[in-house]
Amino acid sequence: MTYFxxxxxxxxxxxxxxxxxxxxxxxxxxxxxxxxxxxxxxxxMTELTNMVAVSESTPGPLGVNMSTFVGYTVxxxxxxxxxxxxxxxxxxxxxxxxxxxxSRYMENKYVQSVFSxxxxxxxxxxxxxxxxxxxxxxxxxxxxxxxxxxxxVDVYAVILFFVVLILNQIKPLSKIHPVxxxxxxxxxxxxxxx
Numbered sequence: 001m002t003y004f005x006x007x008x009x010x011x012x013x014x015x016x017x018x019x020x021x022x023x024x025x026x027x028x029x030x031x032x033x034x035x036x037x038x039x040x041x042x043x044x045m046t047e048l049t050n051m052v053a054v055s056e057s058t059p060g061p062l063g064v065n066m067s068t069f070v071g072y073t074v075x076x077x078x079x080x081x082x083x084x085x086x087x088x089x090x091x092x093x094x095x096x097x098x099x100x101x102x103s104r105y106m107e108n109k110y111v112q113s114v115f116s117x118x119x120x121x122x123x124x125x126x127x128x129x130x131x132x133x134x135x136x137x138x139x140x141x142x143x144x145x146x147x148x149x150x151x152x153v154d155v156y157a158v159i160l161f162f163v164v165l166i167l168n169q170i171k172p173l174s175k176i177h178p179v180x181x182x183x184x185x186x187x188x189x190x191x192x193x194x
Contacts, residue, residue, distance in 0.1 A: 006075050007082050009039070014067050014086035022122050025055070025062025028087075029129025032066060042074050049136045056182060063087060137161070156192055160185050 017031040029052070036048055043051070055065035064084055071083030105111050135142050138161060143152040164181050167173045 003075070007079060010071055010075060010079055010083045011086040013039075014071070014083040015089065017063070017067070018087040019090040021063065022118055025064075025066075026126045026129065027122055028063040028066065029133065030125045032070075033129060033132050035070075039074075042070060045132070045136045049133055052133060053182060056178060134161075156189065160188065 013031075013035055017028050017035075021027040021031055029048075032048055032051075033045075036043055036045055051066050051069055052062070055062045055069070058065055064087060067083040067087040068080045070079075072080035075082065102111070138154055138157045139152045140154055141148075141152050143149045164185060167176075168181065
């Protein structure tokens with residue numbers, strides 16, 4: 001594939017992602033999972049999981065950070081610019097159009113019906129993507145039989161997952177910034193694996 005075609009493919013993939021990933025950065029995960037399958041030379045599922053961790057711990061929106069990262073990895077600085085621009089372009093256009101009309105029609109029953117259908121669909125897409133990330137992050141390989149479960153589970157990862165999950169549900173600790181949890185988990189992982 002020529003460099004120009006690579007940039008064009010990046011633009012196309014991220015334009016679709018920006019157009020249909022309704023619900024924020026996590027809603028881009030199903031699209032990134034599909035990209036990983038369609039373009040395995042761009043990034044692997046393990047790299048996708050790492051991108052999510054890095055994007056969550058850096059300033060800026062998750063989807064934009066990941067598009068910039070993939071674009072840079074695949075096509076250098078022009079790739080980063082193209083993929084980031086393509087991701088945000090649909091949002092900018094749609095917000096400009098909607099801002100003109102939504103305030104006028106927000107109470108319309110058809111508009112309300114659209115939003116009531118979008119919310120569960122987006123939640124389902126995010127859950128499907130989360131399941132893919134969970135399989136990659138918590139298992140060395142995904143078990144196909146019950147007897148495979150003990151050897152497939154990454155015990156350290158599962159413990160860190162549940163500790164962060166539980167701590168984040170405790171009222172005072174839930175106000176701690178996610179970066180603190182990410183950095184603490186990275187530090188604990190380094191210490192435990194030394």
